[in-house]
Amino acid sequence: MTKIFIIDDQTAVRNAIAEMLSVFGFTAETFESAETFLERHPGGSSDEPACIVCDVRMPGIDGIEFVRQCMAGGRSVPVILISGHADVPMAVAGIKAGAADFIEKPVDDASLVAAINRAIAPQRDTNRDVQRARDLDQKFSRLTPRQTEVFDLVVAGFTSHAIADRLGLSTRTVESYRAQIMDKMAAESVAILVRQAIQLGRTAP
Incomplete structure (x- = not known):
């Protein structure tokens, strides 16, 4: 009030x-x-x-x-x-x-x-x-270290296959991580995820 x-x-x-x-x-x-x-x-x-x-x-x-x-x-x-x-x-x-x-x-x-x-x-x-901004920081803080890695690579433009090769994971595992990230960040698309990354200062506009 x-x-x-x-x-x-x-x-x-x-x-x-x-x-x-x-x-x-x-x-x-x-x-x-x-x-x-x-x-x-x-x-x-x-x-x-x-x-x-x-x-x-x-x-x-x-x-x-x-x-x-x-x-x-x-x-x-x-x-x-x-x-x-x-x-x-x-x-x-x-x-x-x-x-x-x-x-x-x-x-x-x-x-x-x-x-x-x-x-x-x-x-x-x-x-x-x-x-x-506080809500976004709180959502991001809930990501595990591995999910954070995947998050950064997704917003950098890497495909699931490329992320899998880079991290030594299966594509299915990366897709699972991506789904978990989208859920935790309440992001309906990669575009929203990228905007969130910009707001968090994890990637340049």
Whole structure:
């Protein structure tokens, strides 16, 4: 579930946004200041999709300075700025600082949810890619040393007969290994197996 961090010095505003986002299936955590957020979440990234919704005008670290600090600290979590006194120069400054979006108060539910979905889309894609890579590594780790040998030769373009000659095996045995490899790697064709080998770094594209 996507986590949304809400930073606003007005209790009523941050609670209202948190309640609204919960209706849309998000998990919200609220903070009364940017300083409080930075103290509780000093890390630079998130394993799950997350987004920060931050007011611009706040005592201490304001929203634009908060974005600058997030960018300088290498934080990968996108920040959406909100303001009840928005003007063009402020919006431009926020985007230049690195904000993902800028929304005026009173916050429109649909606009905020749309902005959040746009902001976290790259994270979701990245997380899916990371999970796919982990799944592929796990599948490959289940191959025996002999199956790994056959795997590398298959993706290199060797026929079963050529692999049999190279490894001193019967063609039938190689075919059995190939079937086991295809099953363990959940590959429906040699083409898929080759793509997997490229992703694993075991052959060049």
